[in-house]
Amino acid sequence: MQISMGILRGISVSFLAFLVCVCTIYEPCVQAWSKEGHAMTCKIAQELLEPEAKHAVQMLLPDYVNGDLSALCVWPDQVRHWYKYRWTSPLHFIDTPDQACNFKYQRDCHDPHGVKDMCVAGAIQNFTNQLSHYRHGTSDRRHNMTEALLFLSHFMGDIHQPMHVGFTSDEGGNTIDLRWFRHKSNLHHVWDREIILTAAADYYGKDINLLQQDIEANFTHGIWSSDLASWRDCADLSSCVNKYAAESINLACKWGYKDVESGDTLSDDYFNSRLPIVMRRIAQGGVRLAMILNRILGVEHEDSIAAT
Ligand SMILES: *[C@@H]1O[C@H](CO)[C@@H](O)[C@H](O)[C@H]1NC(C)=O
Numbered sequence: 001m002q003i004s005m006g007i008l009r010g011i012s013v014s015f016l017a018f019l020v021c022v023c024t025i026y027e028p029c030v031q032a033w034s035k036e037g038h039a040m041t042c043k044i045a046q047e048l049l050e051p052e053a054k055h056a057v058q059m060l061l062p063d064y065v066n067g068d069l070s071a072l073c074v075w076p077d078q079v080r081h082w083y084k085y086r087w088t089s090p091l092h093f094i095d096t097p098d099q100a101c102n103f104k105y106q107r108d109c110h111d112p113h114g115v116k117d118m119c120v121a122g123a124i125q126n127f128t129n130q131l132s133h134y135r136h137g138t139s140d141r142r143h144n145m146t147e148a149l150l151f152l153s154h155f156m157g158d159i160h161q162p163m164h165v166g167f168t169s170d171e172g173g174n175t176i177d178l179r180w181f182r183h184k185s186n187l188h189h190v191w192d193r194e195i196i197l198t199a200a201a202d203y204y205g206k207d208i209n210l211l212q213q214d215i216e217a218n219f220t221h222g223i224w225s226s227d228l229a230s231w232r233d234c235a236d237l238s239s240c241v242n243k244y245a246a247e248s249i250n251l252a253c254k255w256g257y258k259d260v261e262s263g264d265t266l267s268d269d270y271f272n273s274r275l276p277i278v279m280r281r282i283a284q285g286g287v288r289l290a291m292i293l294n295r296i297l298g299v300e301h302e303d304s305i306a307a308t
């Protein structure tokens, strides 16, 4: 009995070790905007909330984050491989036809098995819709409003990461292996994380808070201040979400995939020309997440955007 218990324990330890390896190996493929990108998007959004929406967000967050939405914005990436949440895995991205460089909801928004609406654009509408019932106390009890908030906040980040709306055959750049300066990476990961971390190291003493404050300064009184109103502009949620996805695949073609092949080494030229795009996408994601949350959780507006 003791021996077999020992064997069992041995098996489960090596199985755990196996799982740890698998998860570590696949880590770069499964991340969205890195935790830094998601946290910045959510911090920017939370600072733009009006009092009513701010209060609702506080009520929805678990106590242990002390009202900080950004602490949980990366949660959907952490659970997407758990059995219970496996269905959410296709909701982080959109695969568009290779080289088409456009997004069509009917054609592209489905999971790998063809199930409709299972993509990041469908998910944003779904969770916005779920959350829009919270204010009236008419939420479907099957839906967890905290989870709806976290999914919406996370997916608004993902849809603004250009390579999350990429080509099908290279999985949004995940299979394009290359070097980022001196270390190994892939094109998807360059956009998720490398550019952000290199910027933080080169210009902000590795302090992500300073980077985020610089982004905010650029839309409150800097280079993007006159664009803010157009970023926020949204009459109808589904066309806005489709617009965000179309912007991403356009940027992926124009800047992401442009002049990049497997085996390349990307360094200063690529970094300097793409950095402003990454920063603007993080800003847009945050500003637009705040816009949606203010409309569905704030005081009643006539122009409520979610279909009910
Ligand atoms: C919407 O959310 C529900 C659960 O909350 C889920 O069953 C459904 O698959 C989701 N659909 C999309 C498109 O996200």
Ligand SMILES: *[C@@H]1O[C@H](CO)[C@@H](O)[C@H](O)[C@H]1NC(C)=O
Binding pocket: 144, 145, 146, 147
């Ligand atoms: C809602 O989801 C969160 C996160 O998964 C969980 O901690 C919480 O217990 C859930 N709430 C309900 C009422 O099921």
Ligand SMILES: *[C@@H]1O[C@H](CO)[C@@H](O)[C@H](O)[C@H]1NC(C)=O
Binding pocket: 211, 214, 215, 218, 222, 223, 276, 279, 280
């Ligand atoms: C903010 O704008 C300045 C001036 O154009 C630019 O140098 C800087 O890189 C921008 N910072 C961010 C984080 O976008």
Ligand SMILES: [Zn+2]
Binding pocket: 031, 032, 033, 076, 077, 092, 154, 158
């Ligand atoms: Zn994601």
